Amino acid sequence: MSATDTFDIADVRTRFTSLSRGFAFFDGPGGSQTPDAVGAAIAATTRDASANLGAPYATSRRVTAILEEAERGAAAFVGASPGEITFGMNMTSLNFALSRTAARTWQAGDRVIVSALDHDANVAPWIELAHDHQLDLQTIAIKADTTLDLDDLRAKLDDRTRVVAFTAASNAVGTKTPVREISDLAHSVGALSWVDGVHFAAHEPVDVDALGADALLCSTYKFCGPHLGFAYVRAEVAETWRPYKVRPLPTPTTGRKMSTGTFPFEALAGLNATFAYLDEIGGMAAIGAYERGLAERFLATLPSTVVHYGLPHLEGRLPTFVANVEGVPADIASERLAERGVGVWSSDTWYSLGLYETLGFGERSLRIGMSHYNTVEEVDLLVAELGRLS
């Protein structure tokens, strides 16, 4: 039996009101659907736990419990300790803030390496940092097949390299990177391994120790959670940093040391419901296996009028595709698909400027992302409607 047969997709779908309306969402890479339990937890928090940390009564104890549960949940999700988790508004804001904290002791001329495969949220913070502090910014090239060119990385690493910032998987073409190998290369010159886990974490289990990551950032609205980001920073690394922080606040953990202001307790309660949901339906390994089954079917049945960029098979990639339909501009294709009950976006760069410049997806393209709440029937509908477009 394949994973598409053993995963209880019917049970999954009953948990989402948004999936009962006859529309097939293939836009998870932009933002996933959210189970009703997440919204219910958010609403309950605004009703029952509207306080802040540290007061000697029930509502305050409840928000403390919500925060602690969220730290434990996020830590378990990435294989870290609860004290190593920092929450923030989204991945981008966290990355701008943490990159600046990390770099407080760096000197002009120190080297920062980013990747041409990355979403700009893990490139722009380093470009701006390099601009402000005269750092030497280098970019790991990608090969024609969209994999990272590790020889190029090796050539660019030197003893002044402070960080290698790269994604675990492309949010556009779905290509995965050899995170452990890159982390080892970064560590071989004493640099930090700084991983954008946003796209990867929505599809496969994360283990920061196995990946050798010093920092790894996630965005919870990509895996059925609320609009919220969190970061893991290895405690031994974070302990050496001087955080940007208001002074009177106690800092019980290195993770909290780097969060600023009051926590979004409602969203954290929603996140706790998200982690419970992901566990109840079998966890990320089961999710990944099921999604691979959907993607295999998609690739096997894709009409010849559809060109997709990136790796042609599932080896080394996630179920996320950038594609064009022969003779049909992407904006028109996405509108026509939406009219027929299929949700995919069209865009130009997908925020992956290096990839766009290297590969050129055509001026605009469609992004088709499979999520664990999609069905085989939805994939068949998608393929049929793509076929009808040209």
Ligand SMILES: Cc1ncc(COP(=O)(O)O)c(C=O)c1O
């Ligand atoms: C791979 C990747 N990294 C980073 C981001 C930015 O995440 P956020 O919206 O949480 O700032 C995105 C958002 O689409 C993404 O896909």
